Amino acid sequence: MNQRVLSERARRVIPGGVNSGQRNVPGLGDLVIAQASGARFRDRDGREYVDYHAAFGPPLLGHNDPDVSAAVAEAGRTVDLCGVGVTEDEVELAEALTELVPSVEQVLLTSTGSEATFHALRVARAATGRRLVVKFQGCYHGWHDAVSLNVISAPDRVGGKDPISAGILPEVLDATLVLPFNSADAVRQAFAEHGADIAAVIVEPVPHNVGCLLPEQEFLRTLREECTRAGSVLVFDEVITGFRHHLGGWQAISGITPDLTTLGKAIANGYPVGALGGRADLMDLFSSRPGGPAFFAGTYNGHPAVVAAALATLRKLRSEPVHEHVFRLGERIRTGLAEVFSSLGVASLVTGYGSVFVEYFMDGPARTYDDLLRNDASMFIGYRRRLLDHGIFELPLNLKRSHVSYAHTDADVDHLLEAAALAAGAQLA
Numbered sequence: 001m002n003q004r005v006l007s008e009r010a011r012r013v014i015p016g017g018v019n020s021g022q023r024n025v026p027g028l029g030d031l032v033i034a035q036a037s038g039a040r041f042r043d044r045d046g047r048e049y050v051d052y053h054a055a056f057g058p059p060l061l062g063h064n065d066p067d068v069s070a071a072v073a074e075a076g077r078t079v080d081l082c083g084v085g086v087t088e089d090e091v092e093l094a095e096a097l098t099e100l101v102p103s104v105e106q107v108l109l110t111s112t113g114s115e116a117t118f119h120a121l122r123v124a125r126a127a128t129g130r131r132l133v134v135k136f137q138g139c140y141h142g143w144h145d146a147v148s149l150n151v152i153s154a155p156d157r158v159g160g161k162d163p164i165s166a167g168i169l170p171e172v173l174d175a176t177l178v179l180p181f182n183s184a185d186a187v188r189q190a191f192a193e194h195g196a197d198i199a200a201v202i203v204e205p206v207p208h209n210v211g212c213l214l215p216e217q218e219f220l221r222t223l224r225e226e227c228t229r230a231g232s233v234l235v236f237d238e239v240i241t242g243f244r245h246h247l248g249g250w251q252a253i254s255g256i257t258p259d260l261t262t263l264g265k266a267i268a269n270g271y272p273v274g275a276l277g278g279r280a281d282l283m284d285l286f287s288s289r290p291g292g293p294a295f296f297a298g299t300y301n302g303h304p305a306v307v308a309a310a311l312a313t314l315r316k317l318r319s320e321p322v323h324e325h326v327f328r329l330g331e332r333i334r335t336g337l338a339e340v341f342s343s344l345g346v347a348s349l350v351t352g353y354g355s356v357f358v359e360y361f362m363d364g365p366a367r368t369y370d371d372l373l374r375n376d377a378s379m380f381i382g383y384r385r386r387l388l389d390h391g392i393f394e395l396p397l398n399l400k401r402s403h404v405s406y407a408h409t410d411a412d413v414d415h416l417l418e419a420a421a422l423a424a425g426a427q428l429a
């Protein structure tokens with residue numbers, strides 16, 4: 001059955017024909033994924049793409065990595081979900097995370113990043129007895145109400161409360177303060193006014209949900225200092241940065257240690273995982289410890305297949321030059337794309353970190369979300385739609401980042417740079 005017919009069937013029984021809001025991409029047409037392997041996926045009509053979207057980030061090793069797939073298959077032969085006690089693999093994974101991530105003294109597994117950030121805020125409120133949460137414009141922390149605001153906001157919505165969903169109680173939005181990223185002054189002012197009522201500050205240390213804004217050290221340091229002074233809980237949401245940028249996350253790179261850390265995506269190379277770890281006195285408040293006041297549960301938490309995937313991913317990240325490879329290709333892409341766009345005379349800011357890259361069509365630099373409002377969205381999206389004609393998939397949605405995996409090669413990068421010249425040239429014509 002071809003792609004068009006399958007998509008029509010999908011739309012009849014699945015709202016919009018896809019299972020996540022961000023998978024319905026305008027202008028993409030029908031897309032039924034048939035097969036994914038390494039750096040590529042193929043659609044139902046046989047078209048193959050070199051994949052830089054990478055499912056929003058998990059497959060750092062590439063799709064269907066043979067070692068991860070073998071570990072999952074082996075777990076399937078050994079044990080499935082029993083819903084009581086713990087497995088040896090869960091212990092091993094928790095030990096590894098506590099060794100690797102500076103803030104993590106104890107850790108709990110969830111099935112998604114959203115659950116991890118939800119529980120981070122719940123336990124922060126349980127620990128402090130306070131009401132307010134601080135987040136930053138441009139950061140995404142999942143779909144739950146307390147953080148479902150001010151991600152990619154239109155210019156006239158920046159500075160106010162900009163919910164990403166209908167159906168959120170106004171009092172929940174009232175309890176979240178939104179500040180500009182990289183503004184140490186805004187943080188100091190918020191703490192001067194509300195410090196005694198702030199339970200938690202949650203931040204993507206690198207806001208990758210708007211491409212890439214690199215954090216200024218003074219900003220992260222100010223978060224740490226103000227939270228410590230006020231007795232608020234600092235949460236680094238490292239769902240994207242964890243393992244992808246460093247096995248210890250951005251906290252290992254920056255040397256700034258939060259109280260709690262959330263992880264997900266790349267830590268299991270595509271299997272559904274989230275993790276919340278941090279200071280033992282905070283983690284001890286969860287109800288996984290008898291008497292813990294902060295309720296914590298999940299039927300699929302620590303699923304053996306997912307834990308096996310995470311352990312296999314970690315083994316490979318530790319034993320092979322994965323970071324060296326993806327960082328080198330990422331740098332080649334950033335430098336190469338900047339040269340391509342400059343030779344065409346188009347204003348661009350190609351940025352990113354390590355394996356992540358994003359090509360904004362604007363003059364640099366970009367420190368805050370406000371700067372990204374200068375990005376030419378129609379060029380950004382039009383360029384990426386034209387890349388599809390060359391067999392390259394970068395998500396054609398404004399401000400979305402792209403990812404390199406261990407399965408990408410120098411030949412893939414050559415291909416991308418050649419296609420970029422043709423796609424950008426055609427878009428400008």
Ligand code: PLP
Pocket residue numbers: 056111112113114115117140141142143204209237238239240264265274
């Ligand atoms: N935090 C960050 C930084 C994310 O990028 C995401 C998802 O994109 C989440 C949390 C939510 O994770 P999940 O989609 O697994 O619920």
